[in-house]
Amino acid sequence: MSFVSVRDVFQSYGNRPILERVNLDVAEGEFISIVGASGCGKSTFLRMLLAEEQPTRGAITIDGGAPAVEPGLERGVVFQKYSVFPHLTVRQNIVAGEGFQTASGRLRGAKRREALDRADAMLDRIGLNHVADQYPASLSGGMQQRLAIGQALTAKPRILLLDEPFGALDPGTRLSMHQFLTELRAETKMTVFMVTHDLEEGFKLGDRVLVFDKPRWDPHDPGAFGATITYDFDARDRGIPFQRILDLYPSLARAS
């Protein structure tokens, strides 16, 4: 049985279809990159995996059950614009990632001290020890994104959802973030869903690259139909090399 299963999922807002007939099976530990034209429903798909919204039709299961509604338990999430708390220090932000796991959202006493030790271990791992007592506003974009990823990982999610996590970073920082994510993944064996507008990034990091697009298109009414998964590429070593993809599928240029 697949770890994440998506069966005949449709999503509409009012009478406007956004996604239609989406089917997908993902094994635990896979890295799924998602590309597609702006507005075709990629973030909507992530929100359904997060149970922030329910499909109009169809079903999504994670490990055999409906996705839990509480954040941070099984799924961590990182958006392009940092999801860290501006009023907390870097270390407090990491501890806050654990706080979500308690009923009250707060940790006390010995538990808190242990959480601080674990936070320092995480800061070591994401290379932010030297700024542990600073506030996010004083960090560079790449450091803030590392903090956001560290915070999401602190809850030890089985699934990491990344929505254009590196979109706002300069090319050099982006490359080091690719390295960072690749290392983290090798250590944690997480299942990752990453939305990106960069096709090359999708193929570099993903095991699979899903393309969301509209299979049906009415030129007189562009909103008449929803998008679905039109391609599901194997991006592992023996998959189609990224360089050949645009030659083979020129329409994909629209997706990035």
Ligand SMILES: Nc1ncnc2c1ncn2[C@@H]1O[C@H](COP(=O)(O)OP(=O)(O)OP(=O)(O)O)[C@@H](O)[C@H]1O
């Ligand atoms: N809560 C909502 N109510 C109504 N319409 C919405 C809602 N959320 C998203 N939409 C619309 O649904 C469509 C899909 O949005 P979504 O953000 O999922 O696209 P996307 O593929 O992630 O786009 P982008 O690449 O630009 O981030 C858009 O036209 C958006 O305006």
